Amino acid sequence: MIKSLKKVFEYELLIKLVAQEDGSFVAISPAWKDCYAQGDTIDEAILEITAVAQTLIELYKEEGMEIPLKLQSQKKTDSSSFSVPIFVTS
Numbered sequence: 001m002i003k004s005l006k007k008v009f010e011y012e013l014l015i016k017l018v019a020q021e022d023g024s025f026v027a028i029s030p031a032w033k034d035c036y037a038q039g040d041t042i043d044e045a046i047l048e049i050t051a052v053a054q055t056l057i058e059l060y061k062e063e064g065m066e067i068p069l070k071l072q073s074q075k076k077t078d079s080s081s082f083s084v085p086i087f088v089t090s
Helices: 042-063
Strands: 008-019 025-029 032-039 081-089
Touching: 008 042, 025 042, 032 042, 042 081
Parallel strands: none
Antiparallel strands: 008 025, 008 081, 025 032
16 A cells, blocks of 8 residues: 655756866766765765765755756766766655
8 A cells, every 4th residue: 555655856967077186086066066075986976976966955945945956958068077867755
């Protein structure tokens, strides 16, 4: 038996990776200045920024703030940027 239905939203998070001198990576979102993360590997940085984005989306929704991500595809700006989908429920 299903107790409740939740709506799932998909946001597209544009990510730019920056390699650090110490070999770690910083992932930033050019569209969202509050959304950034660091990892020892590219995969870790991507996983971390995805978790940050999910948390920020939930926080922004609770506070009634505008989420600076679109529910539709964004165009890539250069070859060092790419997008990953972010899923949140409400």
